[in-house]
Amino acid sequence: MNDVRIDIEVNGIRYERTVDARTSLADFLREQIGLTGTHLGCEHGVCGACTVLVDGRSVRSCLSLAAQAGGTTVRTVEGLGDGDGLSPLQQAMSRHHGLQCGFCTPGFVVAATELLENSAELDDHDVREALSGNVCRCTGYHGIVAAVLEVARERQPATGKAAE
Ligand code: FES
Ligand code: FES
Structure with a gap:
């Protein structure tokens, strides 16, 4: 066993942990x-399905080592909403039936x-291309794309960010 000490921020909380280098x-x-x-x-x-944001960029966490993530800021699906509330995209996913079994959903949302x-x-092609690395076996993707496009349409034009 080869232990590594890491200091990592996840969803705004700092963790200092010892991990096996292979974790x-x-x-x-x-x-x-x-x-x-x-x-x-x-x-x-x-x-x-395992997609998370590391320093703002999406990463496949099944292929990333915890030891390499030391010193970074990670956001997971639990950290996308505002406190106990869902993010605008999470709400849109629900409205557009962008999930069925939900297994793929965290990765798509991230x-x-x-x-x-x-x-x-963003247009339909942009969204489908950007999400082409995520697989859903249930929905046929239409509701997922519709949800993302709805949030894109509602964003503040000046900032390019989703409306609060
Ligand atoms: S579990 Fe990581 S890409 Fe499938
Ligand atoms: S909702 Fe079941 S895999 Fe996507």
């Missing part, structure tokens, strides 16, 4: 700090949040 970021989030909203599907970087935070304008 994935996904396992760290789920098993060591109890954030089970990050789902594990393929564990091979294919399905996108990846789409990155897209919305970094794009001034």
Whole structure:
């Protein structure tokens, strides 16, 4: 066993933990700090269910090591809302029936949040391309894309950010 000490901020809370050097970021989030909203599907970087934001960029946490995430700021699906409330995108996903079993949903919401935070304008093609690395076996994707486009339309034009 090769232990590594890490200092990491997750959803605004700082954690100092000792991890095995082989521990994935996904396992760290789920098993060591109890954030089970990050789902594990393929564990091979294919399905996108494990997507989290590391310093604002989407990352497959099944392929990332917790030790490498030391010193970074991580946001998981649990950290996207405002306190106990859902984010505008999470609310739109619900309205547009963008989820059925919900297994893929955390990864889609995280990846789409990155897209919305970094794009001034979005059309259907942009959203489908940006989310092409996330797999959903239930919805047919239409409701997911509709939800992202609705939030994109409602953003403040001056900032490119979702309306509060
Ligand atoms: S569980 Fe990480 S990409 Fe599928
Ligand atoms: S809602 Fe079931 S896999 Fe996407």
